[in-house]
Amino acid sequence: MTTPEHPNPGESSPGASQPTPEAHPAPGAYPPPAAQPTPGSYPAPGAPQPAAGYPDPAALPGPYPVAPQPAPSPTLAIVGLVTALIPCTALVGLVISIVVLVRGRRGGAPGRGLAVAGVIVGALWLVAGVVALALGAFGVASLVETCADLGNGVHYVDGVRYECNVG
Secondary structure, three states, X not given: OOXXXXXXXXXXXXXXXXXXHHHOOOXXXXXXXXXXXXXXXXXXXXXXOOOXXXXXXXXXXXXXXOOOOOOOOOHHHHHHHHHHHOHHHHHHHHHHHHHHHHHHHHHOOOOHHHHHHHHHHHHHHHHHHHHHHHHHHHHHHHHHHHHHHHOOEEEEEOOEEEEEOOO
């Protein structure tokens, strides 16, 4: 005679023997540690790794959503414009404003108008500085030439006083 199949394989039938207490640990008891490979012996590449009590990473939920980044501000464009407005830092302001324009072309950084203004103002101050330097150099060269012609001493030419010490 055969024994009938139980509808739920995990449940025992009423007349069957009950499992022994050693088969199931007591509540709150820790399970035995998983077998670890001995030092120096590693499983072959691609072989399944032994579970060390950690869940399968594929079964874990995905990463948390990333918070949205704040909108970029035109701070660098403002810095470029302000430094371009100051004559002694016009070259720095010009470079910063050009950097903002290049970044804006690639990533759409805000402050394009401020950067254009910084480039214009920085370029104007740079040109004015070059012109002033050229005029100063011309004036010094002219003074040296005049003193070389007049010689040492104090001279008045067309109402202008020249004090020369050519030496």
